[in-house]
Amino acid sequence: MSAFSAIGDEREVAQDEFTPSIEPQPTWCPGCGDYGVLKALKGAMAELGKNPEEILLATGIGCSGKLNSYFDSYGFHTIHGRSLPVARAAKLANDGLEVIAAGGDGDGYGIGGNHFIHTARENHDMTYIVFNNEVFGLTKGQTSPTSPKGHKSKTQPNGNAKTPIRPLSMSLTAGASYVARTAAVNPNQAKEIIKEAIQHDGFSHVDFLTQCPTWNKDAKQYVPYIDIQDSEEYDFDVHDRRAAQDAMHETEDALYEGKVLTGRYFVDDERPSYQQEKRQRGELPEQPLAERYFEDGEWERSYDFIDRHA
Amino acid sequence: MTDDELIWRIAGGSGDGIDSTSQNFAKALMRSGLNVFTHRHYPSRIRGGHTYVEIRASSEEVKSRGDGYNFLVALGDSFARNPKENAYYGEEEVKPLAENLDDLREGGVIVYDSGLLDTAEIENFDERVEENDWHVYDVDLRGIAKEHGREIMRNTAGVGVTAALTGIDTTYVEDLMAEAMGGDILEANLNVLEDAYEHVQEEYDPDAHDVTVPEGEHDEEQVLVSGSHGIAYGALDEGCRFIAGYPMTPWTDVFTILTNLMPDVGGISEQVEDEIAAAALAVGASHAGAKAMSGSSGGGFSLMSEPLGLAEMTETPLVLVESMRAGPSTGMPTKPEQADLEHVLYTSQGDSHRVVFAPSNQVECYEQTRKAFQIAYDYQIPVMVIYDQKLSGEHRNVPKSTFDQAPNPDLGSVLTEEELKDQPHGETGIYHRFQHEGEDGVSPRSIPGQKGGRYLATGNEHTPEGHISESPSNRKAQVDRRNEKLASIRENLDADERQQVYGDESADYGVISWGSQSGTVEEAVERLNENGHSVKGLSVSEMAPFPKEFLSEFIESVDDVLVVEMSSTAQFRGVIQKNLGQYGEKISSLLKYDGNPFEPAEIVEAVEEHGSGEELSSNTRFEAAAGGD
Ligand SMILES: Cc1ncc(C[n+]2csc(CCOP(=O)(O)OP(=O)(O)O)c2C)c(N)n1
Ligand code: SF4
Numbered sequence: 001m002s003a004f005s006a007i008g009d010e011r012e013v014a015q016d017e018f019t020p021s022i023e024p025q026p027t028w029c030p031g032c033g034d035y036g037v038l039k040a041l042k043g044a045m046a047e048l049g050k051n052p053e054e055i056l057l058a059t060g061i062g063c064s065g066k067l068n069s070y071f072d073s074y075g076f077h078t079i080h081g082r083s084l085p086v087a088r089a090a091k092l093a094n095d096g097l098e099v100i101a102a103g104g105d106g107d108g109y110g111i112g113g114n115h116f117i118h119t120a121r122e123n124h125d126m127t128y129i130v131f132n133n134e135v136f137g138l139t140k141g142q143t144s145p146t147s148p149k150g151h152k153s154k155t156q157p158n159g160n161a162k163t164p165i166r167p168l169s170m171s172l173t174a175g176a177s178y179v180a181r182t183a184a185v186n187p188n189q190a191k192e193i194i195k196e197a198i199q200h201d202g203f204s205h206v207d208f209l210t211q212c213p214t215w216n217k218d219a220k221q222y223v224p225y226i227d228i229q230d231s232e233e234y235d236f237d238v239h240d241r242r243a244a245q246d247a248m249h250e251t252e253d254a255l256y257e258g259k260v261l262t263g264r265y266f267v268d269d270e271r272p273s274y275q276q277e278k279r280q281r282g283e284l285p286e287q288p289l290a291e292r293y294f295e296d297g298e299w300e301r302s303y304d305f306i307d308r309h310a
Numbered sequence: 311m312t313d314d315e316l317i318w319r320i321a322g323g324s325g326d327g328i329d330s331t332s333q334n335f336a337k338a339l340m341r342s343g344l345n346v347f348t349h350r351h352y353p354s355r356i357r358g359g360h361t362y363v364e365i366r367a368s369s370e371e372v373k374s375r376g377d378g379y380n381f382l383v384a385l386g387d388s389f390a391r392n393p394k395e396n397a398y399y400g401e402e403e404v405k406p407l408a409e410n411l412d413d414l415r416e417g418g419v420i421v422y423d424s425g426l427l428d429t430a431e432i433e434n435f436d437e438r439v440e441e442n443d444w445h446v447y448d449v450d451l452r453g454i455a456k457e458h459g460r461e462i463m464r465n466t467a468g469v470g471v472t473a474a475l476t477g478i479d480t481t482y483v484e485d486l487m488a489e490a491m492g493g494d495i496l497e498a499n500l501n502v503l504e505d506a507y508e509h510v511q512e513e514y515d516p517d518a519h520d521v522t523v524p525e526g527e528h529d530e531e532q533v534l535v536s537g538s539h540g541i542a543y544g545a546l547d548e549g550c551r552f553i554a555g556y557p558m559t560p561w562t563d564v565f566t567i568l569t570n571l572m573p574d575v576g577g578i579s580e581q582v583e584d585e586i587a588a589a590a591l592a593v594g595a596s597h598a599g600a601k602a603m604s605g606s607s608g609g610g611f612s613l614m615s616e617p618l619g620l621a622e623m624t625e626t627p628l629v630l631v632e633s634m635r636a637g638p639s640t641g642m643p644t645k646p647e648q649a650d651l652e653h654v655l656y657t658s659q660g661d662s663h664r665v666v667f668a669p670s671n672q673v674e675c676y677e678q679t680r681k682a683f684q685i686a687y688d689y690q691i692p693v694m695v696i697y698d699q700k701l702s703g704e705h706r707n708v709p710k711s712t713f714d715q716a717p718n719p720d721l722g723s724v725l726t727e728e729e730l731k732d733q734p735h736g737e738t739g740i741y742h743r744f745q746h747e748g749e750d751g752v753s754p755r756s757i758p759g760q761k762g763g764r765y766l767a768t769g770n771e772h773t774p775e776g777h778i779s780e781s782p783s784n785r786k787a788q789v790d791r792r793n794e795k796l797a798s799i800r801e802n803l804d805a806d807e808r809q810q811v812y813g814d815e816s817a818d819y820g821v822i823s824w825g826s827q828s829g830t831v832e833e834a835v836e837r838l839n840e841n842g843h844s845v846k847g848l849s850v851s852e853m854a855p856f857p858k859e860f861l862s863e864f865i866e867s868v869d870d871v872l873v874v875e876m877s878s879t880a881q882f883r884g885v886i887q888k889n890l891g892q893y894g895e896k897i898s899s900l901l902k903y904d905g906n907p908f909e910p911a912e913i914v915e916a917v918e919e920h921g922s923g924e925e926l927s928s929n930t931r932f933e934a935a936a937g938g939d
Binding site for chain 2: 005009022054068069072075076079086087094096097118291294299302305
């Protein structure tokens with residue numbers, strides 16, 4: 001028997017298997033976009049037939065970070081900005097796991113910005129969902145890295161002097177091999193995009209527009225979206241880095257002008273994941289490392305290497 | 311000068327290959343049957359700047375670098391760029407000779423490279439030579455090196471001259487060269503060695519001085535290892551197969567040793583974007599079922615405070631290494647200090663706990679790192695190994711059999727899927743990962759991917775199932791359970807095993823030390839007892855949970871206690887007093903914080919002058935304890 005028999009255990013999985021048996025009272029406000037992410041994630045996992053116990057969902061801190069309180073799988077609610085380093089190590093150590101990281105725009109693009117750039121650069125085989133509500137939700141509405149210029153909050157009472165970050169362009173430049181944007185108000189697209197992101201072999205970044213009716217009432221996230229894949233006007237090749245870059249610039253500008261464009265922006269199926277790169281160099285064991293601890297195999301000792309290293 | 315020890319110092323410019331040459335020479339001396347101990351002094355510069363390596367070789371056991379030295383090989387600094395007076399780093403060119411004279415013992419030998427160095431540029435050189443009865447040999451090391459190969463082989467010429475002047479058998483050196491290199495380079499080096507040796511035999515009288523190499527014999531095979539090797543090997547033997555880090559001197563030593571080993575043992579090494587990430591990766595890997603480690607030095611460890619707390623709250627086993635250097639901030643990157651102790655003990659928010667081991671030599675580094683992993687994985691708690699720049703880089707011979715031990719890849723308090731079935735799952739069907747009733751405070755864990763063990767690990771306070779909760783009764787139960795681990799760990803750690811008492815058992819004067827200074831203190835205590843004093847010493851290596859009873863007993867058994875440490879604020883003495891809450895009237899400190907470790911003579915002097923009101927001659931100072939006079 002395998003030590004991790006939940007991994008790869010193929011069967012039909014019902015969506016409500018991801019609902020905790022005692023459903024905690026949600027801490028999310030009524031009308032919060034975060035419910036949309038939860039729903040899309042459950043739908044995607046069920047349709048992909050993922051066993052809840054082969055999934056590790058690592059989150060940061062924020063309203064968004066509560067995701068794994070309402071999604072029943074193995075979960076790690078980490079610290080503000082640090083879901084990515086925890087998640088990618090779990091994937092390296094226990095390769096069979098389906099690893100998802102999630103958090104807010106403050107969490108992912110602010111405090112965790114350094115990890116975001118480097119995880120994308122390394123192209124770790126995992127999915128990263130950023131709940132982009134353009135504010136800090138949990139700490140009560142302060143300006144976030146994606147807040148529009150001029151956005152007023154208690155910490156920027158005269159209006160935000162900073163230009164918002166461009167998350168899609170950033171992850172493309174850093175090296176993510178799958179980049180998409182979707183929105184809570186677009187449930188079908190959201191589910192499809194999360195499915196694709198999970199299936200993609202490499203770092204998948206999904207910028208997920210979520211409305212925060214409590215702190216960001218006039219956000220564009222309420223505005224009807226345009227699905228670029230369904231629109232002839234936005235016909236471009238998602239495998240073409242330059243075309244993707246242009247399309248991203250357009251959507252990143254348009255968002256702050258009141259037009260919401262969502263869809264798949266960049267897919268690179270050729271680039272090997274970090275795991276593949278490491279394995280090629282002999283730096284990642286063939287068998288998932290964690291499995292070894294449950295087997296009766298031989299363990300090397302320092303004594304066997306001492307003449308070479310001491 | 312006696313012939314019972316050779317303390318050989320080779321000095322030159324950083325980047326001139328002094329490190330590798332001396333490493334090989336130390337190994338050669340070890341293979342010839344001697345005990346060796348190395349000490350490395352280097353500036354925070356990549357190339358150029360005064361650097362030296364010292365090798366103490368004796369037929370007796372060596373516990374420290376000793377006081378001063380008796381044989382100098384001064385090479386030219388080929389990277390000296392600014393020979394101007396008042397240049398920022400001083401007069402580089404003659405430093406390899408000038409800088410080292412203060413510590414050279416009377417009757418010592420000086421070999422200098424006359425191809426590069428001019429004694430006329432050194433103040434009062436001839437007078438000092440005469441005063442100290444030094445024996446000077448000017449040899450054109452650079453010329454010999456150039457003739458058979460390249461200038462950089464001056465090192466090898468220096469070794470050849472040393473052998474000729476002390477009677478060392480060069481076959482061990484030749485064998486090591488053959489192991490390390492081949493082809494033309496080997497050929498050239500062998501020629502340089504031989505030529506230098508013969509040159510001295512022909513031109514000089516090697517018996518004009520009394521410095522010779524002692525004879526010794528080992529009854530079993532020895533290996534030359536540093537403290538960092540000890541830590542790396544200990545981790546490997548406990549089944550650590552995941553290491554994440556960000557380079558910072560001196561932590562980089564452990565990081566690179568393990569990175570080199572990992573591909574051979576099916577492990578993973580990750581150099582990441584910063585130290586927060588490094589420790590967070592170790593947490594993630596450990597959570598997912600691997601034995602993992604990270605570490606850093608002072609500044610980098612500051613960043614690790616966050617993931618350290620996360621590991622404690624989520625009860626994820628974590629081993630972190632802290633290799634101290636002089637601070638605050640970037641401080642002195644290549645100089646040792648013991649002043650991160652409080653940083654390591656108390657960083658992180660809340661009533662947080664960690665276990666802290668402080669090994670004092672290479673073998674303890676190995677054993678205590680093994681213990682660190684056992685405690686971390688059995689008790690699901692962060693464990694730290696704290697040591698310093700000195701112990702990190704100094705090499706010493708130990709019997710190879712020290713490492714001939716069984717590996718222990720056991721993940722500790724982890725359940726198999728079979729065992730998971732019998733665990734409490736409650737009405738909800740959810741596994742009680744954080745049950746209140748864990749034995750010794752430990753509730754066994756499952757690993758993601760296992761059937762029937764799913765749970766949420768969260769850094770927020772949580773219920774037995776892992777749900778976030780601020781319920782007062784649950785909070786108290788969880789805190790009490792996590793606290794309970796400490797008492798059990800204290801009980802299971804046999805204090806006698808790690809705290810070493812030595813010297814005169816009936817003495818009423820005690821010296822306490824920790825970490826890298828302990829060997830030096832031990833040598834000082836031996837010397838004091840030989841000189842007719844009655845002193846005993848104690849080396850402490852458990853910083854948390856603190857071995858209170860053991861310490862009390864030791865302090866009760868004497869009238870006076872001197873605590874020796876490399877810190878200006880007496881942090882270690884503070885930890886003793888905080889834990890024991892008394893003995894202020896008995897305890898005083900001997901402190902040093904000039905960037906150099908203690909020498910045995912400084913401690914001998916301090917004990918002899920203790921209470922006399924005399925000023926100490928070196929860069930050390932006395933300080934009374936709180937509650938003392
Ligand atoms: C190190 C640290 N700094 C600050 C905080 C306080 N904090 C909690 S959540 C948060 C911001 C949340 O905003 P975002 O990441 O956008 O998520 P949202 O709540 O909007 O989903 C902050 C600053 C913290 N928990 N930890
Ligand atoms: S504060 Fe905003 S982001 Fe947070 S739960 Fe409420 S609506 Fe959602």
